[in-house]
Amino acid sequence: MTVPQGSPRGRGRPRDPETDAAILAAALELFVERGVEGTSMEQVAKRAGVGKLTLYRRWSSKEDLLAQAIEQWVRAEVTPSAAEVYALEPRDLIERVLPAAAEMAASTGFRALVARIMGSAVSHPALMEVYWRHYILPRRELAAAMLRRAQQDGLVAVDADLDVLIDMMAGAVTYRVLQPDPPDATEMLRYLRAVYRQAGLYPPPEEK
Amino acid sequence: MTVPQGSPRGRGRPRDPETDAAILAAALELFVERGVEGTSMEQVAKRAGVGKLTLYRRWSSKEDLLAQAIEQWVRAEVTPSAAEVYALEPRDLIERVLPAAAEMAASTGFRALVARIMGSAVSHPALMEVYWRHYILPRRELAAAMLRRAQQDGLVAVDADLDVLIDMMAGAVTYRVLQPDPPDATEMLRYLRAVYRQAGLYPPPEEK
Known part of the structure; x- marks a missing residue:
């Protein structure tokens, strides 16, 4: 003390x-x-x-x-900086970030905390608001920066609704880790690549 | 009695x-x-x-x-039958299903129940398993049938991972309705169209 x-x-x-x-x-x-x-x-x-x-x-x-x-x-969690997002090619950034993201998303602690925050979203919206403001929003801004850059590079459609696309990417992961039979880190890495690929951000098979 | x-x-x-x-x-x-x-x-x-x-x-x-x-x-909820899914064009099916889906997704009762089921996914996985088996899986099978047909029609990439794509679509909606400032039914309809469009299932702007 x-x-x-x-x-x-x-x-x-x-x-x-x-x-x-x-x-x-x-x-x-x-x-x-x-x-x-x-x-x-x-x-x-x-x-x-x-x-x-x-x-x-x-x-x-x-x-x-x-x-x-x-x-x-959430303050203790690390995330790529805006400078990194702007300095790296989207595909390089993804390769750099994905393994750690997969480890985290597959961990029981993360799954359990996300479940509780989602679970209290309607009954205790103040908790979701804190999580949203301090954790989700800064990450969404980085994801939007990456996607705008990918739009310039012709990887993502110029008329894509980026808020919806970010929801599809983040929502898929949130949804997947709460499903029965949740993935381990190896399976989660494969899953994240499939999500990024579906969004247009990840190399097609012949480039892997 | x-x-x-x-x-x-x-x-x-x-x-x-x-x-x-x-x-x-x-x-x-x-x-x-x-x-x-x-x-x-x-x-x-x-x-x-x-x-x-x-x-x-x-x-x-x-x-x-x-x-x-x-x-x-979940037994009381209605969903399009497999026969409807096979008989209709994917875009017609979407137009037919989306307004009712938007009403339901935007309702407080649905949001609150989904929050609770997601919330207990790690602490009480048996509840998620029941919801998954009786509610989600039959709907996923219908969605997969629609997406396979859309693949044949050239609307969705033939090498898309349909499980991941379904997670992105369903996950986005689940995620969106639990965010602060949840959408009303009108906004939810616009949102669902944007999700379907991003997946490749919905007409681009010039066809609207």
């Missing part, structure tokens, strides 16, 4: 970063294991080893706490 | 179809409102106006009960 430090964010007392990290980690774990409805502030406090009042001093509700736990998690 | 009738299915006492229907309807409602973790056999019994023992005589667990509630719901 470090000495509590002041923080400009939040309410009440100065925050202890280690305590906050333990609380956010416990909240994310419980959300993935039990969903929003199966998670309570008491359970989070117990798993993080803090008192319930400590939680309520920092977060006014379970939804606020879970939203910040999701935001914290 | 009708006179209880014998039934070859299930365990214990003869079933009363009206009681079963009330229990299954209550279970589906609670699942949509509260998710698997937020739903208990007690709550279902209370909402259906029956005793808890009545539930346990028929279903050994909450998961079994919810699986049957989902199965019952």
Whole structure:
């Protein structure tokens, strides 16, 4: 436990970063294991080893706490920078990004978290909104940049609706990993290549 | 309440179809409102106006009960028959099916149920399996028949991976309806046309 430090964010007392990290980690774990409805502030406090009042001093509700736990998690994820997207050929970028994306998409932790966020999209839209704003939107902007470039290169139709095409690509992966008999990383890599190929971004068989 | 009738299915006492229907309807409602973790056999019994023992005589667990509630719901949904799929041109079939599909996809009830099923895919895979087997698979077979025909007509590439393409189409819709700011039925119809068009199944602008 470090000495509590002041923080400009939040309410009440100065925050202890280690305590906050333990609380956010416990909240994310419980959300993935039990969903929003199966998670309570008491359970989070117990798993993080803090008192319930400590939680309520920092977060006014379970939804606020879970939203910040999701935001914290997505910040730790790496993604290609805009500079990389503009510097590389779309096909080179895909080859570079796909293996790590396949590993992540096939992992149980990712599948479980995506399931929970999708699962609470109608009952607790605030969680999806956080995930959307902090995780999905920046990645959509990069995907749109890649697709616009591919349009210039003649790989994707100039009149394609890029928002719809991005939904088809991201939606296929989200949908696939929640189906019965989910793919392992090797199968997921093959799958991602097939998705990119169907979108027009990946070499046809004779170029492989 | 009708006179209880014998039934070859299930365990214990003869079933009363009206009681079963009330229990299954209550279970589906609670699942949509509260998710698997937020739903208990007690709550279902209370909402259906029956005793808890009545539930346990028929279903050994909450998961079994919810699986049957989902199965019952999907049986009531209509879908074009295989004969229609084979008799119509793909584009005529799409025009015929799309308005009703857009209405359904944009409805809050559908969005909420899909969210819950996706949400429990990792924690309670049995529910996704029931939905997959009884609802998704028959529709995928019809979609595959339509796409194979479109391949013969030169609308879809002969070497397209149809499983992946179906995931892209169905995944886009599932993904879109769970995003913040979900579409209404009019916007959903436009969206479905864009998805079908991207897949190669829908007329390009000059033919509209």
